[in-house]
Amino acid sequence: MSELVAHGLRERPAEVAGVAATAAGRSFATGEAFERAFEAHGPRWEPRPFTVRGGDRLLAVLPGRLERRFGGAWYRAQPFGAPAGPLFDPALAAEGPARLAPVAAALWRALGDTARAEGWLGGDVTLAGAAALPGGEALLPPPDMGTLRHDEAHVIDLAAGPAAWRASLDNAARRMLGQGEKRGVVIAPGEAADLPVVFGLYREQLRGWGGRDPRTLAYFLALLESPGDARLWVARLEGAIVGVVLAFVAPEETYAWWSGASPGARAARAYPAMLARMIEDCGSLRVNLGFSGRRSRLTDFKEQIGARPVSIPVLELTPRPRTPWHAMLVRLREQRRRALRPELAEAE
Numbered sequence: 001m002s003e004l005v006a007h008g009l010r011e012r013p014a015e016v017a018g019v020a021a022t023a024a025g026r027s028f029a030t031g032e033a034f035e036r037a038f039e040a041h042g043p044r045w046e047p048r049p050f051t052v053r054g055g056d057r058l059l060a061v062l063p064g065r066l067e068r069r070f071g072g073a074w075y076r077a078q079p080f081g082a083p084a085g086p087l088f089d090p091a092l093a094a095e096g097p098a099r100l101a102p103v104a105a106a107l108w109r110a111l112g113d114t115a116r117a118e119g120w121l122g123g124d125v126t127l128a129g130a131a132a133l134p135g136g137e138a139l140l141p142p143p144d145m146g147t148l149r150h151d152e153a154h155v156i157d158l159a160a161g162p163a164a165w166r167a168s169l170d171n172a173a174r175r176m177l178g179q180g181e182k183r184g185v186v187i188a189p190g191e192a193a194d195l196p197v198v199f200g201l202y203r204e205q206l207r208g209w210g211g212r213d214p215r216t217l218a219y220f221l222a223l224l225e226s227p228g229d230a231r232l233w234v235a236r237l238e239g240a241i242v243g244v245v246l247a248f249v250a251p252e253e254t255y256a257w258w259s260g261a262s263p264g265a266r267a268a269r270a271y272p273a274m275l276a277r278m279i280e281d282c283g284s285l286r287v288n289l290g291f292s293g294r295r296s297r298l299t300d301f302k303e304q305i306g307a308r309p310v311s312i313p314v315l316e317l318t319p320r321p322r323t324p325w326h327a328m329l330v331r332l333r334e335q336r337r338r339a340l341r342p343e344l345a346e347a348e
Contacts, residue, residue: 004103005053006110012047012063019058024093025129028248028255029082030063033228038079041219043067045076050114052106060103061087062111062125072329075115075123075317080215081291083128083312086139093130097138100130104139112145119322121330125315126151132312146317154299154307156287162280165306173304180235180273187277190232190244192224198244202260220246220258230257233278235270243270245278254282256289275305 009016012035020030028034045065052060062085067074077084086107088100115123131139140148158165166174180187199217206213223230229250235243243261247254256278261271279287289307292298303309321327 003054004059004106006050006106007053008048008050008110008114010046010048012049015058016049016051016061016063019061019089020063020087022090023061023085023087024090025085025087025131027083027085027128028229028250028257029078030085030087031228033223033226033230034082034248036226037219037222041216041222042079043214045079048075050107050110052103052110054103057089059089059092060100060107061085062107063087064125066120067123070329072121072321072326073118075111075120075125077123077125081124081126081314083132084126085129086127086131088130097130097135101138104131105142108141108145112142115145115317116320119320119326120317121321121326122146122319122333123317125317127313127315140313141315144318146315149314149316150311151291151314152294152299152309153291153312154289154302155310156279156289156305156307157285158279158282158287159285165279166276169304169306173306176269177272177276177305179269183268184237185242185268185270185273186236187273188234188236189281190234192221192232194232194234194241195220195224195244195246197241198260198262201262205260215258233274233281235261235265235268235274237264237268237270242268243274245274247278247282249282250284252285254278254284254287256287272301272305 017032017035020026021032023030045067048064048066050062050064051058062077064075064077064084065079067076086104088103092099092103125141127140130136156165166177169177196217199220203213223246224232229248231247231249233245233247234241242265244259245256246258247256256275259271259274265271275289289302292302319330321330
């Protein structure tokens with residue numbers, strides 16, 4: 001392998017986008033539709049991808065951005081906690097983790113050096129692809145980069161087809177998935193025009209819970225209106241929309257990214273019916289139902305419909321404050337985060 005040269009860039013050149021389209025470790029969040037929607041309707045974070053080259057060959061990319069607030073900077077490898085990679089040249093990845101290890105080490109070294117030099121106040125990288133798979137330990141960042149915690153996603157294996165998936169469920173789960181239709185729920189593919197009704201209900205629920213979601217209606221509409229792999233499944237009851245699931249569909253994996261429902265959707269069992277229809281329609285080898293935020297009720301539901309837990313490493317970058325003001329920002333942000341997510345303290 002040629003000498004490795006790692007760089008932190010201040011823009012996302014077309015070459016990086018081209019590599020991301022075919023790289024090992026790519027996900028819905030590295031696609032052009034996702035990128036376009038974020039650029040148009042996401043927070044104004046500065047592009048900051050990292051790359052590793054071997055001679056003229058681009059071997060690895062870590063997409064990333066800087067969030068600047070109150071005079072401090074936080075690194076976000078992908079928006080909204082989406083899978084970030086790192087992304088590797090597919091031919092090199094086919095040779096196995098041992099060949100990728102020095103490339104990953106160079107990538108992490110460049111990221112760590114930049115974090116120290118610029119005094120970043122933290123950030124996160126949700127690992128995906130080779131670095132998140134069994135045997136990928138050699139690709140993980142070194143301990144001095146930050147804390148490596150693990151979130152739990154749930155994945156349904158559809159390699160044998162949706163009929164085999166449904167047959168593998170117990171009687172109670174099959175009854176639950178069929179109750180929606182018996183109660184008058186109609187599930188069908190949706191269009192962008194279906195989203196605003198349920199999005200408004202979702203935001204009302206979120207405010208009631210004291211939560212906040214930086215994703216906007218305009219952002220989701222841009223995803224659906226751009227050429228890409230975002231699709232909707234919509235539940236209707238007596239003609240009225242009562243639920244929506246937005247998913248990214250690809251041959252390897254469908255990722256359920258966002259959902260919203262009306263108060264009447266629960267009694268009608270609309271949500272299980274929507275997921276069942278999505279699972280049967282998508283044509284993917286697996287369906288990723290995403291994270292559950294350690295909420296046992298949601299975890300139990302996902303496992304009841306045949307999803308297995310998958311541990312996903314998430315790197316929390318070590319804060320590098322260079323002034324008392326920045327140190328105070330780090331403390332305040334950490335206190336707020338733990339107040340909103342007490343499970344983080346329980347996990348330590």
